[in-house]
């Protein structure tokens with residue numbers, strides 16, 4: 001599995017040599033990282049196409065994804081929740097964690113949002129630099145993907161929110177370079193509390209890899225600054 005994955009990436013030019021650095025040094029761009037790239041396998045492309053088809057009637061929306069783009073949403077978050085001095089000193093170098101590895105080596109994913117159903121689906125291909133146990137995706141990388149999928153679901157439903165609790169059952173290991181589907185949905189909203197469940201399944205839906213429950217708290221501007 002790993003050998004074929006490395007060979008594929010080398011063919012695609014994503015792994016030019018053994019001394020390749022993990023973290024990208026390229027300048028911040030406005031590139032949308034949720035669009036297909038040469039490291040995407042047939043499976044992720046197929047699912048991407050299926051979801052893009054579902055987007056045609058407007059029920060689903062593809063969510064663009066950037067390394068560090070300063071959107072209006074980000075500006076508003078900074079104004080509400082962050083100290084101005086901290087923003088000036090620390091955030092210019094900041095990058096989205098899941099978009100900081102070289103193309104094809106880490107987190108390749110695209111998310112789709114269904115507003116009416118309060119659902120976010122993420123199609124995820126975990127690259128070779130996410131290895132935990134030999135040949136399998138690290139549990140921390142899996143937790144990260146669950147967190148951002150559920151977190152996106154919370155934020156798009158209720159506004160700025162943070163993870164207060166994340167509980168994961170890892171049922172089956174996820175092979176490196178395979179494609180999985182992460183499904184998240186809001187189960188319950190109680191005031192500022194958003195209860196979101198999530199599962200990760202194989203493309204054919206036959207294998208349940210992980211399931212999780214989470215609690216996100218809608219932020220109160222007074223509780224962070």
Ligand SMILES: CCCCCCCCCCCCCCCC(=O)SCCNC(=O)CCNC(=O)[C@H](O)C(C)(C)COP(=O)(O)OP(=O)(O)OC[C@H]1O[C@@H](n2cnc3c(N)ncnc32)[C@H](O)[C@@H]1OP(=O)(O)O
Nearest residue numbers: 063064147148151152155162163164165193217219220223
């Ligand atoms: C076009 C494209 C659009 C794309 C659009 C994308 C959007 C972009 C998506 C970003 C997706 C990022 C996803 C990463 C998300 C992180 O990585 S977050 C990082 C990890 N989390 C943290 O660091 C949070 C640390 N914790 C905290 O800061 C604070 O505890 C919190 C969570 C803000 C809550 O603090 P607070 O606002 O002061 O709330 P507090 O009064 O303590 O509690 C409120 C209620 O919640 C309950 N509660 C709080 N914590 C807990 C807990 N752990 N368990 C149970 N109950 C709890 C309290 O008991 C209380 O209940 P009630 O008394 O009201 O019944």
